[in-house]
Amino acid sequence: MRTYNLESHQNEVLEKGFTIINAVFSEKEIEGIIHTIENIDTSKDTFRKSEDLFAIRQFLKEAPESVDSIFIDRIKEIIKDIFGEKYFVVKSIYFDKPEKSNWYVAYHQDLTISVDKKVDLPDFGPWTTKQNQFAVQPPLDVLENIYTLRIHLDHTDEENGALKVISNSHAKGIYRPETIDWTIEKEEICKVERGGVMIMKPLLLHGSNRTTNGKKRRVIHIEFSDIELPEELQWSERMHIM
Incomplete structure (x- = not known):
């Protein structure tokens, strides 16, 4: 396994809104995670399946046997040194973007969090509910605090739906995609090797293109925070892993 300078990756996330660390998981570790996923009961409401996308929401709850395989010491070190010691899931x-997927994702920010119920709170809203799961747009400081870890189970580049991002857009608050000024903004393609991870801030403008090379793109997307919500509300998937 490679060694990596986590301080430089931390600085890159703060400056650009994302960083890529390759060779975090070994081939054997990746195969173990894939084996666990392939043996999950996919009939539940938290699963979404179509020709273009297979997704498992609340993944760590639905596949608890994957937790130890994912949160290996190298991942815990990355979380502690880049996010902070008090961060939790x-x-x-x-996400599984199949080989023949025409699934295209336009530029957007991740503006909602998953919570246990719907309550009226100042600065929380709008609300959405899907399959008895509640999501809400929280105050900006909650979104700015979150880190997203994307674990890549396949080599990902521009031909099979790698994320494309607008560097530093995470520092501009709520940034509507339709207002992007392409004379000052630059698109970057985030190529990640199988077994590598991408860390990003949810307010980073990101999207992905259709698959053109007939190769899969499987990613485990995990968000972390160390903020306590108002006492009436709880993170729906809160999990301590440190």
Whole structure:
């Protein structure tokens, strides 16, 4: 396994809104995670399946046997040194973009958090509910505090739906995609090796293109925070892993 300078990656996340660390998981570790996913009961409401996308929401809850395989010492070190010692899981999704996928994702920011119920709170809203799961747009400081860890189970580049991002857009608050000034903004393609991870801030403008090379793109998306919500509200997927 490679050694990496986590301080430089931390600085890159703060400056650009994302960083990529390759060779975090070994081939054997990746195969173990994939084996666990392939043996999950996919009939539940938290699963979304179509020709273009297979997704498992609340992934760590639905596949608890994957927790130890994912949160190996190298990942815990990355979380502690880049995010902070008090960060915990608040959301997890597994995405499988199949070989023939025409699934295209336009530029957007991740503006909602997953919570346990709907309550009227100042500065929380709008609300959405899908399959008895509640999501809400929280105050900006909550969004700015979150880190997203994307674990890549396949080599990902521009031909099979790698994320494309607008560097530093995470520092501009709520930034509507339709207002992007392409004379000053630059798109970057985030190529990540199988077994590598991408760390990003949810307010980073990001999207992805259709797959053109007939190769899969499987990613485990996990969000972390160290913020306590108002006492009436709880993170729906809160999990301490440190």
